[in-house]
Amino acid sequence: AEERRSGGKGDHATRNTQHTVSYPMSYAQWNTMISSATAQIQAGAFQKVVLSRVCEIRFDADVAVDQAIAYLNETYPECYRFLFEPRPHHAFYGATPELLVQMNGREIATMGLAGSAPRGQTAAADTQLANDLLASEKNQHEHRLVVDSIRRRLTPLTAALEIPAEAQIYTLSNIHHLYTPIHGTLKNDTGILSLLKYMHPTPALGGTPRDVAMGFIQAAEPVTRGWYAAPVGWLDHKLDGVFGVAIRSAVAQNNRVWAYAGVGVVGQSDPAEEWRETEVKFRPMLHSLGIE
Known part of the structure; x- marks a missing residue:
């Protein structure tokens, strides 16, 4: 599907608002991919897999990434906002709600973030969707x-591990998530890079089991992920730091942008709901570019 539009969203719209929006994967292809995943899960091949699709936007001028990240800073202050621009007009940016790992000495924090629902149009509807x-x-x-x-990955590494028994609701401006905060104390001084390598991807x-799910992703998704969902963050000279995962993200190259979105698929998943x-x-990401 492709459409051409003009107009923008607020002051953070790209400087030239003439654009086209297209989706390389059709709904029919998506339905086939999700249905294949659920069939394999039900057959016992794996338990869960995270599948994604891409939205491509073309503008009539170079994308104003500075305005896009300014919008994300303003609208998603509770998220980890990031921008890499290795050369002019070539950037990877986003606002991720998901912490992969935070380390301060032997104290670590991470989270389980999976399961989501849209926000409601009214307060009552919003509360109902969260419930x-x-x-x-x-x-x-x-x-x-x-x-x-x-839990399985961290238990052998930690002297103490705190995981609440019940998930909570984590609410952003556009979505509700199921959320479990996780804290622990490591047995040894490992440094954040070793822990990242051990934990990623959750x-x-x-997916799970990891190797089988990753093999399915590589075979099923028509567009390679690149930096999408990669660890993104910072570390200091002590190898302490904070890393999130680069979801709710996009790649911008000159006048083109590729935005990514993924969903967790289990045996009961419905292709239409996941779409x-x-x-x-x-x-x-669309709103950051001035697209309603």
Whole structure:
């Protein structure tokens, strides 16, 4: 699908608002991919896989990435905002809600973030959607797979590990997530890079079991992910630091932008519902470019 539009969203719109929006993967292709994943999950090949699709936007002029990141800074202050621009007009940027790992000495923090629902149009509808998310067997199952995997990975490395028994609601301006904060104390001084290598990708980004799910992703997704969902963050001379995962992100090259959105797929997943979830997850990046 492709459409040509003009107009923008607020002061942070790209300088030239003539643009086209297209999606390299059709809904029919998406339906086939998700249905294949659920069939393999139901057959016992794996338990969960995270699948993504791409939105491509073409402008009539170079993209104003500075305005896009300014919009994200203003609209998503609770997220980890990032911008890499290795050369002019070639950038990777986004606003991720998902912490991969934070380290201060032997103290670490991470999170399980999986399972989501859109925001409601009214306060009552919004509360109902959040409550429905908490009550959703499918979303709770998807979330538990992530938390259980993180627990298994961290237990041998930690002297203490704190994981709440129940998921919470984590609300952003456009979406609700199921969220479990996780804190621990490492047995040894490992440094954040070793821990990143050990933890990434969690089932919130790849799937479980990891190797089987990653193999399915590589075979099924028609567009390579590149930096999408990669660890992004900072570290200091002591190898302490903070890293998130680069979801809710986009690559900009001159007048073109590729935005990414992914969903966690389990045995009960419905292709139409997962498609709608990606539409919600595209919105931060589209809005950052002035596209409604």
